[in-house]
Structure formats: C-alpha cells, structure tokens
Amino acid sequence: MSSEVRFITKNFGKYNPDSIDSYISIGGFSALKKAVKMDGEDIASVIAAAKVKGRGGAAYDMGRKWSQARAVKGEHKLVICNADEGETCTFKDRELIKNDPFNLIEGMIIGAYTVQARDGYIYMREEYRHLRPRLLSAIKQAEEKGFLGDNILGVKGFNFRLHLYSGAGAYVCGEGTALIRSIEGKAGRPRMKPPFIKVSGAFALPTCINNVESFSIVPHLLLDDSNVYTNCGNGESIGTKLVSVGGNVRKPGVYEVPFGTTVREIIFGLAEGIPGGRRLRLVQFGGASGKVSDERILDTPYTYDDLKAAGVDVGTGSLLVIDDRTSVIDFLRYTQAFFSHESCGQCTPCREGNLHMKLLLDKLAAGEAHPCDIEKMKKIANIMTLTSLCGLGEAAQNALLSAMKIFPEVFAVGGAH
C-alpha cells in the first residue's frame, strides 16, 4: 500500500527556511542554474511532458500556460504566484511557504525566465501574515545573492524582481482577475474576460498566474533525472499531489501522495480515519467550491479522471471529512452561507442566487420546504452555473448539486406545493 512520498515536499525539514545559505547547501538554486542554460520553450515542454496541471483548482495544463505566456509579446511581463489559498480546508500552500519558501522563489524565477517576465508578485492571503517576515527575508536574501535583480546568474538581460502583496482577505481575490485588481489597489472584484490575463493582466501587462504548489513543483521537476515524478500516477494524472486533509479525521494535515492512491488510503491511512468510532457522512473534494460524495468514493483512485468519473474533482486537492454528527443540510447551509458572504456582489446570479439558496436551505433545514422549493434550488443553481461572471458564482452550488445526487433522501420533501 503506497503511502506518502516526498517530491514536492522533499526539502521540508531539510534546511533552515530562514537561511538562503542553508537552502543552497542542500542544492538550492541548482534547478535555476540548469534552467538558465535551457531554452524557455524546453522548460515549458518538460512541464507539459509531466502533464502538470495547475494546482490552484482549475487544473489548467501548466506547460501549455507557460508556453502561451512566453509567446505573448510584451516588453514588460509579470508572473504572479497565487497564494490566496482561500478554499476551505486547503492549507498546502501555507505549508509550502512555511517550510520551503526558497523553492517557491526559485520556481518563480524559473517561471520568469521561461515566460520572460521582469516582475513577479506573490499575492498572499492576509491570514498568512505570520509568514510575511519569512517570505520578505527570503526575497531579500535572494536579492543579496543575485538570484533576483539584474542579469541573474550572469544571464544578460535576465532581470527579475519579486514583490510580496497581501490582500484584505476576500476569498474572491483568489480568482485571477480579482487578484489582479487587488494588486492594482482596486476593489477585488472579478472582471469579464477578454481581455485575458495572459495578454492584459496586472497593470494591463501580460501576466502569468500560477498557484504556489504549481511553482513549487518546477525546480524539483527540472532536476528529476531519475523520473521519480513521472513514474508516479498514470494517464492524465502523473506525479504527486499535495492533499490537505481536514475535518473529522485523527490526523489532519498536508500529505504528498502519488496520483492513484485511493481516497481510503488518504483518509483512513494517512489521516488515520475518523475518531470516536463515528461514521463518515460525506467528503468534500477541493474546497468549498468542490463536490461531495460519501463512502462510495473511498476506493476510487485519487486521479483527475477517476474522481471525475465518480462525480467529484481534485480541485485544490483538499479532502474535507465530515462525520455523522453533521447533517448534510447543515453542511450545505454553511457552504452556501460562505459563498453568499464571499460573493463580490457584482453579478446578479451570484449575488442574489447565493442568498436565496441559503434561505431555501434554511427552510429545508427547518422542515418547511416544499417540493417546489427543491425545484427552485435546482433552477437557481443552474442559472448561477450557466450565467455567473466568474468561477465563484459558477461553482458555488457544486456542493449542493452533487449532494442532491448522493443524498436524494435529504431533498425528498413531502407535501404538495
């Protein structure tokens, strides 16, 4: 039975995260040194060949993103690391920043080299303010050592600076366009696309945004001569993934697992199962915007395709385990209240829809719902999915809609109209 692997997290505990010398002593920045001898397109190809998908939730082909970003013309381009990590039960990025800040920075510098960016931003959620000093010091040390600045590693014209930016703590600021507006000092509300971020992102400059975990994979992958990464997983799901397991488990935490590990192994193996002899009620995959399942999912291999076939998604890689003390409805009420609170409020379906969904769930919980209320929920959810401006409104009802399939009995209210 496979258990945890150490690839993305291989540096955890191996060096002093406040010291660049310590990082260098374990081989830090050798990936960057290798990268600057490569063509940017080849770096993107390495990532594409390993089928790395963005780890922020949308699972966009990362190699492709970098090669597209590289192709965009622009004197001044940006890379942004999305460290907003706002999804519930998701805390892998925090662990990466805490335990291995230099690897993230190295990954971003490689990203900058690949897409030819001059500036980089780390957009870190306000709640991680305790990590600010560590990151700021890491950036400063990297500047002092010449890994950031002008003509990095002697490569003429490879100039890159890194900035740390914290938002005011809105979940929606993890959405790319809202994040960009927030960095620009504006209210963090998503905007429509086009213009696409890769063409016109922060300050209207071509911008490439990736998640913390996405950037963190890169240095390891470039040095992975023995194919440790690509030997894990299969099909579209190659390599390893950081999963954040939380909720009613004995050992919540971040685990690095090879794709293909079963959900049971993660929850009952690594996280040591549910305490107190209680039963599993549901698991939510990939954060508040993720779908839910119950014990039927346990033997599904944790891969993009298998989870999808089973009705859920990898998303941010979180598994929120809920035991039988919490009812499905209470869980959904909480989720919908979260989205109603976090909606930026600009588009009708999400602003109004989330509020009504919350009210309808309250009604259901109070035992006052009629079949037509269930129909209304479905209708509103459908409109939100189809017409919302950004991913928040589009995904806010994932939990509800999947719960309707998994737990039909909860929604089987009696009575006429």
Place this chain on the structure above:
Amino acid sequence: MEMVHLKINNIPVEAPKGTKIIEAAKLIGIDIPHLCYHPDQRVKARCRLCSVQVAGKKKLLASCSTEVWEGMEVFTDTQVVRDAQVGILQLIMADHGGNCLTCSRNGTCELQALCTRFNVLDPHLPNVNKKRQAVNTNPSIVRDPSKCIKCGRCIRACKDVQGIEAITFANRSDKIIVTTPFDIPMEKTDCTLCGQCSLVCPTGAIVEKDDTQLVLDALQDPEKHVVVQIAPSVRVSIGDAFGLEPGAIVTGQMVTALKMLGFDKVFDTNFGADLTIMEEGAEFIHRVQNGGVLPMMTSCSPGWINFIEKHYPELLPHLSSAKSPMSMFGAIAKTYYPKITGVPVDKIFTVSVMPCTAKKFEASRPEMGRDGRQDVDAVLTSRELIKLIKYVGLNLKNLPESDFDSPLGTSTGAAAIFGKTGGVMEAALRTVYEKLTGNDLPELEYKPVSLDKPASYPQLNQVRPNVREASFELGGRTFRIAVVHTLLAARLMMEKVKNGTANYDFIEIMACPGGCIGGGGQPIGTTNAKRDERIKALEKIDKDLPLHKSHENPDIQKLYKDYLGEPLGEMAHKLLHTHYRKVCLMYEFH
C-alpha cells in the same frame, strides 16, 4: 473592415470584427434583453441578463461582452436562455424595494419593461431587499438604493463621461450598494449634480428631484400668474417621447401644450440666451480691450459651474460673470416683466423647463434672486415636462403649433444653438465680430484637439470631439478659441489652463456630452445617436430663423433701451451678472 459571418437563431448575419453579439443581433432586429449594457458605455457584463447560448459552449455567454467570431452559432431564444432570463429577472425582482405605482420611472423603467416583456408576474422568491432609505438632500437628484439593480451604469457615466467618480460601489455580496465616499450626501462630494447618472439609470434608483406637483399646484392657484420659459434644447429632445422621430422639432406643439396646461405666459429661454450673448459678448470685448483675465470661460452650464467651484476654484476669475440664460430670464421676469405688465411681482411664479438637473440647484442659489425672492420658482427637467404634458392627456403629435408669447418670446438663431456644444461660442462670436468689425463672422474651421487623456478614460471623444479649437483674425490679432463638452474634457482643459499651455482667448464649456441636448435632465433613452439628431435639429432651427445674431433681436434692443441701459451697465450688472465662490467638499473637513 474585416467582416465576420455568424448565425443568430439560424439567420445568417454579417458583422464587423469586434462586434458584440448583442449588437450583431440588433442588425437582424433582435433585441436581446439587457440591463447593464448601454450603447454608449463600456462593457460591464454584470447583470447577466443578456446571456445567450453559443454552439459548443457549456456556459451561456454574455452577449454584451462577447465578440462575434467566424462561424459562431448563437441562440437567443432557447428554453435554457429563457429560463435564465426569467430566472435572473425574478432574482432582481425579489431584491427590489420599489413600487411601480409610486415610482417616478413608471413607464420609462427598463426593469419594468423587461418584466412586462417576459411576463414575469411573480418572483416566486421572498423579497430580500434591504429597504434602504431614499436620499433626498439636494434640489437636483434623489437616490433610492432600494430600486438599484447594481448595473453600474451611473458609475460609468460619472467616471467615464464626467471624470468625477462621485459615486461607486461599496461593500460586497448582497450588501453591495452604489454610494458616495463615506456615504455623505452627493452635493457635499465631488458631484456636480449634472444628472448624467440619472440619465442612464435603467430604474428609479437615481432620478431628478420631481417638482411637477409644485408646478401643478401653482397652475391651479388663482392668485398666481405662472410664466414658463423653455430652454433651447428641449424643443428637439422631447418629441420621441410622443412617438416622433428623434430630433423632431416640436417648438410650436410644445407651446400649445403649455398654454393648454394653463400657463399664463409661455416664454422662451432663447430670449434669455440672446441676452446672455449681449452681456457675455460685451464682457469678452471688455476683457480683451482692458487686459482682463483670459481665456474667458462661458458660465451658462450649471454642472460646469459646480465643477469649477469645487475642483478649480483658483480659475474662477476666468469665468464670465454673466448669468445663464435661465437666470437672466428669471431676473427679467421678476423685474422688467412686472413693470411692463403691471402684474405684481409677488404673484408671479416662474417656471423653467430645462434639460438639466443642475439647473434646479442653480435656481436655488441665493445669488439668483432679490428681496428674498428667487428669480426662478421651479425648474422642471425635460422628463418632468413630458410627464406634465401626459398628465393633462395631451400628445404633442396631435397638437397644432402656437407661437411664444411676447415680449419675452422672441429670439434669434444664435440663441437656438445654445443648446449644443459650440453653440454659445458661435453665438457670442457672431455678435462680438460684428460689433467690432461691422462684418459677419467668417465660418470657423474647428479642429479636434486631443488632450492627454488618462488611459482609464476610454470614453473620451464619444459624441463629436469633446474638445475642438478654431482661430480667427480680428483687428490684426489672432483669436484662439476652444469648445469643450463633458466634465472629463473640462478637467483636462483646466489642467492645460493651469499649466499655461491653453493658449486660448475664449473657451466654451458645457458639462454634458453634446451640450444641453445631452443634458442630465433629458428624456430617458437619450443616447449619443439621438444627441447627434438633436444637434442637427438645432442647426436647422438656426438656419430657418430670420435673425441669426442676438443683438438683432428687436425685443432685446427694446429691453436695453427701455430698462437695462447698456450691456455691462449698472442695471445689467445688478440683474444679469453674478459671482462665484470656492466650494469645500465635506471630506475636506473630515
């Protein structure tokens, strides 16, 4: 132009590359429902009502923000689309605090029209409106947040057209509102009360302060002698509210309607406009000949006056001291008019019909009156005039034409063009030039001027160029003039004046796009396309009138001879000129 071929509801459409689906659908007569979309504004894509199905796409696409592509197949009327449209309308309805029966936008409200169109009779959802109180703290504009659908049109008008940013969105989620900085009353912010926000609001959430009842009451009061004056632009802007073509000239029908409404005298603000030219023209000559402050700037647009008083008080000496046509007319109506008619001044109630919400504020200024009386007792916007006419069951379409009453009803073509950008300048120069040379003003050739516009203001240069300049020779001197409309353009021009690069002698500034014909009190549905029609109509009125220069107006000549004396003389100064002051914004004290 590169053309793109697509199908909308299986009908082939050809549209220029870059066209949005919603615009392409118009080409084949389909009106895709929309609330945040406005043809003159940049895309907001917030309401999502315009969502349509596109072959190959899982999600619906917002037709106001999606450009057409070659081979695109759009469906605007499938079950999925209808469900979304009705569902979104129901969501909006369930967050609506208004009651159509008591709403000033009843009949012109886009939300109401859409709910009628889609037969949305019941939201089937509980009402979640926060029922915020309406804010009614100034003479011009009332905001009722309970009717706001958060479309953002007002914010775009205020920022992109006027460059003011007095209002914006605050908060998030269902608590999002349109409001001012720190939620303080509009008039105490950067706001100029220009009303452009109220002109584009699809609902009754930002409206003019309604004074129709005040006027109706005065009309019914046998003790009152009610006179009305009508601004130059109104006669070309209200026709379409009665089913006529945009830009239809309805001067005579409008006069008939006002007489039927019971006004004792129907006069013309154009008379006041001719008077303004007499004074402003004389002032300009005086400044030129005596080394006065140049460039002189026009002063007839109250939104502009509010703007300069708040934003560029250091430039106030540039403003002509001449009152606006409305206020000049008001002063005459409360002094000269009682004198020649014998009607006691206390019985006279003066109403003005204006394209403008800021005029309501102007009329309330303490300097616009004497002896404890205001010169103008009530200001109605074009929108309120339409209501009054409908109130008494009239339709301009069916009315005969009548003439304005004498003596304050005669005017020249110079006054007619006051209602459009460039008109005041043209009118003033016709008089100035002839006074100084004895000849007709040669045709001026205007060139658009591009000012350094901030990248964040893409709307500049929307209806005709917002800034134009021209020059002419007079007495061996070259005069350079500029014509500016919209407050955003005004701001850029003021920056030029401040840094000394505005090498002009005379600048005309109007706050609203296109001038008064595009004013913030004009009928709902005013678009740039309609503005252009109205401008053409005013030009036609000018052409068709026998007199084209203000000083040729016989009643004006008589007024000076019998009462005022000379332009800029003592009497004229007392009645027809005013002064300005720096206005502090509330948050400057905070």
